[in-house]
Amino acid sequence: MLDKISYKEAFYRCIDNAKPTNLYKNIFVKDALREFLAEDILARRDAPVFSNSAMDGFGFKRSENKKLKVIKTIYAGDKYEDFEIKDDECVRIMTGAKVPDGIDTVIPIEKCVEVTDEYIVIPEIKKGANIRLKGEEIKKGEIIAKKGEEITPEMSALLISQGIVNVKVFIKPKIAILSTGNELKEPWEDADEEEIYNINSHSIKALLEKNGFSADLIGIIPDTLEKTVEFIKNLKNRYNVIVTTGGISFGDADFIYEAFLKNGLKPFFRGIMVKPGRPTMVGAIDDTFVFALPGNPLSSYLNAFALMIPTLRKLSGAKKYFYNFAYAKNKSGFKVNPKKDHTILGRFECGEWEVYKNYKYGSGMVSALSCSNSLVILGNKEIVKEGEMLKVIPFNIGFCQNCDFFND
Amino acid sequence: MLDKISYKEAFYRCIDNAKPTNLYKNIFVKDALREFLAEDILARRDAPVFSNSAMDGFGFKRSENKKLKVIKTIYAGDKYEDFEIKDDECVRIMTGAKVPDGIDTVIPIEKCVEVTDEYIVIPEIKKGANIRLKGEEIKKGEIIAKKGEEITPEMSALLISQGIVNVKVFIKPKIAILSTGNELKEPWEDADEEEIYNINSHSIKALLEKNGFSADLIGIIPDTLEKTVEFIKNLKNRYNVIVTTGGISFGDADFIYEAFLKNGLKPFFRGIMVKPGRPTMVGAIDDTFVFALPGNPLSSYLNAFALMIPTLRKLSGAKKYFYNFAYAKNKSGFKVNPKKDHTILGRFECGEWEVYKNYKYGSGMVSALSCSNSLVILGNKEIVKEGEMLKVIPFNIGFCQNCDFFND
Numbered sequence: 001m002l003d004k005i006s007y008k009e010a011f012y013r014c015i016d017n018a019k020p021t022n023l024y025k026n027i028f029v030k031d032a033l034r035e036f037l038a039e040d041i042l043a044r045r046d047a048p049v050f051s052n053s054a055m056d057g058f059g060f061k062r063s064e065n066k067k068l069k070v071i072k073t074i075y076a077g078d079k080y081e082d083f084e085i086k087d088d089e090c091v092r093i094m095t096g097a098k099v100p101d102g103i104d105t106v107i108p109i110e111k112c113v114e115v116t117d118e119y120i121v122i123p124e125i126k127k128g129a130n131i132r133l134k135g136e137e138i139k140k141g142e143i144i145a146k147k148g149e150e151i152t153p154e155m156s157a158l159l160i161s162q163g164i165v166n167v168k169v170f171i172k173p174k175i176a177i178l179s180t181g182n183e184l185k186e187p188w189e190d191a192d193e194e195e196i197y198n199i200n201s202h203s204i205k206a207l208l209e210k211n212g213f214s215a216d217l218i219g220i221i222p223d224t225l226e227k228t229v230e231f232i233k234n235l236k237n238r239y240n241v242i243v244t245t246g247g248i249s250f251g252d253a254d255f256i257y258e259a260f261l262k263n264g265l266k267p268f269f270r271g272i273m274v275k276p277g278r279p280t281m282v283g284a285i286d287d288t289f290v291f292a293l294p295g296n297p298l299s300s301y302l303n304a305f306a307l308m309i310p311t312l313r314k315l316s317g318a319k320k321y322f323y324n325f326a327y328a329k330n331k332s333g334f335k336v337n338p339k340k341d342h343t344i345l346g347r348f349e350c351g352e353w354e355v356y357k358n359y360k361y362g363s364g365m366v367s368a369l370s371c372s373n374s375l376v377i378l379g380n381k382e383i384v385k386e387g388e389m390l391k392v393i394p395f396n397i398g399f400c401q402n403c404d405f406f407n408d
Numbered sequence: 409m410l411d412k413i414s415y416k417e418a419f420y421r422c423i424d425n426a427k428p429t430n431l432y433k434n435i436f437v438k439d440a441l442r443e444f445l446a447e448d449i450l451a452r453r454d455a456p457v458f459s460n461s462a463m464d465g466f467g468f469k470r471s472e473n474k475k476l477k478v479i480k481t482i483y484a485g486d487k488y489e490d491f492e493i494k495d496d497e498c499v500r501i502m503t504g505a506k507v508p509d510g511i512d513t514v515i516p517i518e519k520c521v522e523v524t525d526e527y528i529v530i531p532e533i534k535k536g537a538n539i540r541l542k543g544e545e546i547k548k549g550e551i552i553a554k555k556g557e558e559i560t561p562e563m564s565a566l567l568i569s570q571g572i573v574n575v576k577v578f579i580k581p582k583i584a585i586l587s588t589g590n591e592l593k594e595p596w597e598d599a600d601e602e603e604i605y606n607i608n609s610h611s612i613k614a615l616l617e618k619n620g621f622s623a624d625l626i627g628i629i630p631d632t633l634e635k636t637v638e639f640i641k642n643l644k645n646r647y648n649v650i651v652t653t654g655g656i657s658f659g660d661a662d663f664i665y666e667a668f669l670k671n672g673l674k675p676f677f678r679g680i681m682v683k684p685g686r687p688t689m690v691g692a693i694d695d696t697f698v699f700a701l702p703g704n705p706l707s708s709y710l711n712a713f714a715l716m717i718p719t720l721r722k723l724s725g726a727k728k729y730f731y732n733f734a735y736a737k738n739k740s741g742f743k744v745n746p747k748k749d750h751t752i753l754g755r756f757e758c759g760e761w762e763v764y765k766n767y768k769y770g771s772g773m774v775s776a777l778s779c780s781n782s783l784v785i786l787g788n789k790e791i792v793k794e795g796e797m798l799k800v801i802p803f804n805i806g807f808c809q810n811c812d813f814f815n816d
Contacts, residue, residue: 184485
């Protein structure tokens with residue numbers, strides 16, 4: 001019989017069994033998007049590296065003098081010898097230009113009372129205004145990014161501003177995707193009216209790639225137990241994660257499960273009380289993680305998304321592997337079977353969420369995925385009311401056809 | 409003087425001037441993630457392609473008979489000749505297997521009253537139960553994806569299930585990124601204590617790549633007006649979008665603006681009443697879009713994110729180019745200057761949003777970007793109260809260190 005654990009329990013059994021890798025490699029920052037740092041990154045230099053002007057304006061030493069003689073112009077990038085500046089003098093200075101020693105305040109051109117080529121007249125201004133002080137953002141030696149953080153475009157900008165072009169990142173697991181079902185055709189093959197295309201391998205590979213993982217499509221599992229045992233034996237030494245789809249519920253030719261067992265598989269669970277996606281087995285052969293996902297395209301995709309991706313992140317050394325969620329107002333009420341947990345597709349737009357087709361779609365319906373952009377995971381509920389606030393996990397939150405995203 | 413338009417006005421001037429391309433190319437679905445469809449996609453086949461069993465169980469023609477003789481077993485992928493089935497007969501049938509003509513109902517094994525190798529005894533069951541009917545999800549010829557939609561992993565699964573391996577997508581604009589500032593060092597170059605790295609080009613390139621665009625880093629703009637005019641003249645024939653950073657406010661050597669004008673630039677605006685990012689110019693030379701972004705790393709990144717990415721999506725034929733947002737409860741109150749609009753960084757986690765460093769960070773601070781995962785665009789406000797609901801645009805919503813995303 002299949003296990004009857006909750007979806008939450010299944011999630012934690014996956015996560016708790018995932019031991020992060022300790023292998024790392026060196027990589028150029030420009031190629032490192034979506035990788036996870038294998039080291040804390042220390043600042044190599046202060047930021048700003050020197051005190052500089054935040055505006056185009058005039059720099060001076062703040063005093064009682066309000067009429068100041070312009071003695072010099074300093075552009076961004078100018079290098080110059082130290083010079084002395086008197087209380088009744090100032091320099092024209094551009095945004096980003098180094099502020100000379102002795103100057104403590106900058107006034108932007110448009111705030112001056114009078115501006116000529118020779119002198120300016122200034123109003124009262126706070127000492128220190130419009131100067132970005134050396135090191136005020138970052139001090140040399142401080143931690144600017146932590147081990148386990150994901151490299152985003154934003155972090156890569158920070159690393160580059162520090163002249164850091166190379167970082168240590170964790171080596172991600174090698175992933176193999178297998179299919180079951182000799183009846184499946186590959187999408188590039190001819191299929192007659194009664195043949196079905198192999199969707200799962202391809203959609204799971206696309207999901208993995210979107211999440212910064214890559215995977216090899218190994219093909220179809222051999223059709224006898226003996227050959228399958230041998231096949232898995234070879235794979236488990238080459239891959240850190242094996243993903244299969246289909247053939248894991250009872251009634252199907254279930255020698256796949258047996259072949260895993262004969263290779264030393266320790267299952268964490270086999271079966272989840274969830275709709276869709278009940279026939280799912282996750283376990284490990286030594287350090288090799290095995291995800292045996294359901295054969296139904298929707299079920300396998302949802303479990304890959306909700307259970308496998310977080311686990312792969314943890315295996316890859318990521319510090320963050322829980323899905324972030326947004327609260328959204330439920331747009332139209334619907335009913336579910338309270339004896340099961342549910343992973344439910346819908347559209348999240350402008351703070352509202354609407355279930356796909358009133359939750360009347362089957363586990364084979366790939367179109368449900370394509371028409372949705374988010375997931376709600378539900379337990380212990382029979383009725384989800386209109387107007388109720390739900391925790392929504394967006395997978396394609398990105399863009400809308402029309403959305404007033406301004407707070408005004 | 410710089411224009412004083414609002415951020416919203418700047419956004420709409422960008423969007424309204426962006427004319428979508430009509431150029432398309434053919435591409436393999438597996439390589440088409442993040443591309444925009446240049447055609448409606450019609451279903452090539454019904455889905456399901458044949459009526460099939462949704463469960464492992466027994467199929468029969470529903471009648472008064474409750475004791476049924478098992479005459480045959482049908483596995484997924486089995487092909488067979490039509491055969492007749494009597495009212496007191498049934499077939500063992502597996503999930504996904506084709507349901508024979510004449511059979512209208514399937515009962516799962518576990519719901520049978522009695523199961524032997526020869527016969528089963530069944531309870532009352534609804535006609536049509538557990539059968540997925542041919543075409544119930546998709547009818548051959550119906551539109552399954554629309555022109556202008558973005559190809560996601562989920563859509564690619566749908567296309568593959570239809571045996572569609574090749575699609576027409578819009579050709580995205582060719583983008584050139586230029587820098588200003590002869591003083592800048594590239595991150596791989598040695599820089600002394602007083603030299604600054606060229607962050608902007610690299611961070612904007614990373615932002616573009618994250619959004620499915622690619623760009624060429626052209627390098628630094630020549631240092632005279634004459635050379636710059638010539639340089640831009642050559643570029644505008646090779647690129648559909650030119651992005652510059654820095655050198656667009658007054659006081660700087662502003663020959664870049666002049667060089668664009670001499671090349672026929674029509675500005676949509678020059679200057680936005682926003683903090684940070686005021687010195688920003690957007691316009692076009694014939695069909696070539698020009699984004700002249702500020703020199704401050706944070707300002708240029710934020711305007712690239714909020715103004716340029718949506719515009720590039722529209723230029724690329726995308727149907728959706730407005731940022732989707734999530735409502736979030738503001739975690740700690742802060743003040744802003746009500747005379748300007750503001751693009752404000754913060755962290756969006758588990759339905760709450762917290763401004764970065766109480767909004768006391770400067771426009772040069774790249775660390776603000778790296779430590780944040782979302783943006784709030786604010787207008788006409790002086791105080792943002794604790795507990796207030798804000799529209800938040802996430803740019804790295806992804807994952808949290810710990811987040812209870814289950815609705816239970």
